[in-house]
Amino acid sequence: MGSSLRSFIKDVRGAKTLADERAIITKQSAKIRTKLRDDHLPHEKRRVNIQKLLYLYILGEKTHFGQVESINLIASDDFVDKRLGYLAATLLLDESEDLLTLLTNMLNNDLHHPNKYAVSLALTSLGFLSSPELARDLYPDVENIIKNSKDPFLLKKALQCAAKLISKDISLLEIFNIEDITKILSNHSICTHGVLLGITKILQSVLLIGLDPENGDDDDGIDYANDVLSPLSLLLRDFFTRLENLNSKNIEPGYDVQGICDPFLQCEMIYTLKLYFQVGELLNSNHVLDYKDNFCDLLTRIATNTDSTKNSGQAILYETVKAIFSLNLNQPLRVLGVSILAKFLVGKDNNTKYVSLNTLLKVVPQEPTAVQRHRKFISHCLQDNDISIRMRALELSFAILDNSNLVDLIDELMKFLAKQDEDSKDLIIYTIDHLIDTFDTHTVKDENWKLDVFLNVLKLVGPFINYEKINDILIIINNTAQLSDKCNFLRKLLIISLDEKSMGISDENIGWRLVLIWCIGEYCDLLLNDNNESNAKIINESSITNYLLTLQECYTTTNHKIINYILTTALKLSIKLQGPKNIEKLRQVILGYADSTDLLLQMKSNQYEILFNQPVSVKRIVLETMPKFEKVAEKQENVKKTSKNPVSNEPADLLSDFLNDDNKTEAIAATDNNVGPTDLLEEIFGEKKDTKRPLKNGKEESIDQPLPASADSNVILPSNAAKIHDSASLNVYATLLSANSGLAHIELFFQAKSIISDLQTFCAVPKAQKLTLGQLHPSSTIRANQICKQSLKISGSGKLKLRVKLDFHLDGSPSTTNEQFDHKFDTTL
């Protein structure tokens, strides 16, 4: 084994097996450790060993034993040692290390080093390794360079370093002097792009301190608005001019990126300016806000003049759009922003599509109609080859969905579903979940069409739908008002199933089968009694009975869930069919499971058999068509009901209860809202209760659907909602519906005290969390004492905190009223 770094790397690369590689690394690691301990090791050897140590670092090996040695290298007079020493220190140490105190002196010395590169190394490393203590101790030295140096290279480094130090220890704001920056900006010869980047960084650090609510109280004796922000605002004009020049001219080839002049600096400047106005609005500082119109004009010019065909130009446009929406600038700008994003969707580049869809999703609550206008492009992205683009397009499609585009969008979604396969299972499940929610929250006049949608869904992606969602679909079918619509639905199901048995629906399509079996049990008498039945050749008592028998044979060993459904349907058919032969066949089906090894099936079979032999008049009562299911009250009363419900406790009594007193059972059936229709019968007999219930509960807690519209448009304030904001114009309440496994679901209720129109809400969450904001329901206009609701989904980690900003027009007045408040929940994600 050679002794140079090169041969070490070669040896590691040449290792034939993982074990060989491990052996080489362990051996070399031990060798480095011994060598570094030797105080008389010549510098050159020492360097080689530190370099090897860095290679170990890249490989992910332990390197702690070399930390002190790297620091010692910095003290050397030789530049080559110093450079390597600093490199090693920045890689091997981090901000939390105790060893950093060892560095203080060396850094201090090097910050005054006659060689500017030694100074620059010290500045860079101080930036990387700045603990609050180091920041306090060394800031004056860094400031000294900012004040006195005329070398752009050093200035740039010092500014970057100072930016980091200020963010580490905010009390440094007291010393920070904005005039140093003004002086640099006024000296054209030293104001290179690098220096400007450094200045944007220092301004960002200072502004971010103003933006952090925890620094809001001036307990440090700093009056941020007056002492910091207002002198800072003197730079605004200068920034506007510089940014404008950068954007319109491109004369320096060194900064050119695909024909755009320094997109890096342009983006940093836009971002910095955005921070200015964010802080300005927070503190209501006119020093800053007076320039808002200028900023809007500038952004408009950038948005119109920047070349949008290249990635570098798109980066600037994207930054502009982000600024527009995070400041919620005027409506023409917002519309311009949306159309820029829409243009991104047309191109071939998937990255621009990605950022566009992502951003559009965030701005839907601010500019819903403008986003809806670009529905075609969004739908187009549903057909993209890239699954992450499809996912984003899907989310956005549901976000812009409303009554006006419901039919068109769902058509697009059907086209989308038709093309999905196993790989995009997540997308399919997402679509189905949201489709069900959509039909819960939106009233559709043409229910026939609605059922056709589900027919299509079942046909296309039935195998991917889980049982829980099938229950939801059955509820929707059951709640359809017109019997004829249900009849039509069943007819279509049957025609497809019976007619093209060979090619129509595969045996894996459990979703389709379950729905079909359930519908046969519920509606087949309606279908058979229909005199105009033109498909009598295909659909008749025998064909249905035989089909049920075929299914039973098909799934008898593979899927007991389906068999359960078949048994119930067979029982129900016993009062719906006329032919004694068919009825006997059905009885045989039920009897067939009397000694099944599946306990559940066995019980069901035996109980059903007893019921089967009851007189028709008795059976009719028991087997009556399912009542309509209300989902409204389910949330609030859910808990109470689970504990109170007698069904789960006294299964045996219930059967007799049921048979004796049908009024009582009716009552149970009617109040027991949150159980799927098929389960209801099972429940009445007291089976499966325990397994079913937690499943449904689980679903309700994790739901991401808005609360189903109760009585169309009147939102009712739930009793557990806590008041989080109270002002002259409105009250805001919040309920935390769920918070687990990194996902919280919150609902905000806005109760108007007088007429509020065009309500816009902006919410912010801590950095580690992601927020998805739902639309306002029922509308953004609230009459006095009415309530409007918005759902929020927060994913991520950390404490649940919200900052909410509200823009609205009060009593029809043309001017916008702003309100802002923070709320902390007691929950941590």
Add this chain to the structure above:
Amino acid sequence: MTQLKYLILVSRQGKIRLKKWYTAMSAGEKAKIVKNLTPTILARKPKMCNIIEYSDHKVVYKRYASLFFIVGVTPDVDNELLTLEVIHRFVETMDTYFGNVCELDIIFNFNKVYDILNEMVMCDGSIAESNKKEVLHHVTVMDTMESNDNLERVLS
């Protein structure tokens, strides 16, 4: 704007060629990121977009020849399109420095790559210098100073 959380260079075989962290994280977190991201990104198809979501942040990556450049960015703050430009700038700069850079150059001269990176990207992960020539100028001056040191030592 750009504010990288980390930069990792990974070969097509999944070997780490370089890594640099710009935010303080525990060793465990770092190891987890490297371990989880590498297979995910290697499995991505060429036409897919270069941005993925990982844990609480986003990851922008780009493949150049046999190397994947993987960058963690801050959601909502970072401009993903600009991040791609930063990666490209970095590659271009290395290309000029090494003269048609290849994976082997990076493997054997990783300390030079760090030198270039530290001139380009500052301590908080934002871009420090947008002029490629400026970056290369200072790196080469420091290189010369190093060899002068050696020369002086030989002479003395």
